[in-house]
């Protein structure tokens with residue numbers, strides 16, 4: 001399927017992470033624009049599946065990005081020094097992987113590719129391995 005020029009970032013509100021996410025997606029996926037859906041500590045919210053109101057709101061925003069911009073790449077992001085989700089990197093990554101599972105179960109229209117990103121202490125985004133089975137031939141980046 002041809003890649004849309006839009007991707008969708010599902011990330012924390014933290015302003016320090018946005019440029020790294022955008023740069024990574026533009027450089028590695030050839031997209032031009034990144035629709036950005038933010039919620040403080042979003043990977044925790046999705047992984048825990050307790051805050052149904054917020055999850056429904058995130059879902060509606062994903063549907064909008066897919067419908068309006070034909071986005072077929074969604075990046076779920078965890079990041080260093082997250083005030084809303086102050087857990088270690090390992091747990092962040094587990095939460096991102098769990099979030100990906102949950103998003104896949106939502107059966108979003110167009111069956112978008114869903115990847116996980118970690119934004120490190122230099123505010124650079126890197127791909128989280130094991131979240132991109134479809135992408136054979138692409139080496140996982142070190143995190």
Ligand SMILES: [Zn+2]
Pocket residue numbers: 012013014040041079081082083084085
């Ligand atoms: Zn955060």
